[in-house]
Amino acid sequence: MRPLISIGRFSELTGLSIRALRLYEEHGLLAPAIVDARTGYRFYRWHQRAVAERIHRLRELDMPLELIARCLHGELGVGAALEQHGAALQAELQQRAQTLQRVREAQTSRALPDFEVRIRRQRAWPLLSLRYQTSLSRCEADRHEGYRSLRQRAARLGTRAAGPPHAHHPPQGGFDPDDYAVVLSLPVRLAVPGSEPGVGGLIAFTRLSGDLTTLLHAYQALGDWLARSAYRRGGPSAERYLCLLRPGTSPHTEVWAPVHPVKEGL
Structure with missing residues (x-):
């Protein structure tokens, strides 16, 4: 059996930051195989890289963590999740387009205020x-x-x-x-x-x-x-x-x- 992988090494192998791995653990997406009760160090198994890769690919599509969790837990197929995510993005795009139109209409009536960020x-x-x-x-x-x-x-x-x-x-x-x-x-x-x-x-x-x-x-x-x-x-x-x-x-x-x-x- 291959040895356990520390969270630092697992981060290097998967391309996910340690902060991301901790976030996915908090949301129930990818829990460490073992957490040392004395030190709190986290260790993963080699086969968990496949799960990490799937999460990474879905996150690249900006899919919400809650939807990814449903895929990983078998509550929703990946195809259905992608369709649902696409519909949400389309709705958001429509809303942003409407907002942009109102902003453009406002620009024709008066100059935009100067907002410092x-x-x-x-x-x-x-x-x-x-x-x-x-x-x-x-x-x-x-x-x-x-x-x-x-x-x-x-x-x-x-x-x-x-x-x-x-x-x-x-x-x-x-x-x-x-x-x-x-x-x-x-x-x-x-x-x-x-x-x-x-x-x-x-x-x-x-x-x-x-x-x-x-x-x-x-x-x-x-x-x-x-x-x-x-x-x-x-x-x-x-x-x-x-x-x-x-x-x-x-x-x-x-x-x-x-x-x-x-x-x-x-």
């Missing part, structure tokens, strides 16, 4: 999240109500907010201003039942003040900056509501996305 390092606080459907006419009230609900849940669970709430909008086959999805998340100081890992590491962000009429321009500015920078996107963009922690103040919103230096890609 900066980089910071963010701590990955645990998140309590809430998903709901809203519309442009209800979004402000729903956001405040969602934030109130998340704060109450955090208090019941014995923790408190670690920073401003943020939200992202899952793709759903195009943007409907009268009915679209929002996932509102609140970073909290303690991991509690129902919480999930937060987004940490390097963050690219830009800010806008006042109402959200220039929000699409902020997203566009961030996307343009990423396209020409030395960073690649590490996850979806989100909105961070800096004003909700201080009721009565003028709105300040941050549009951000996790990023990685290009040469550190998974």
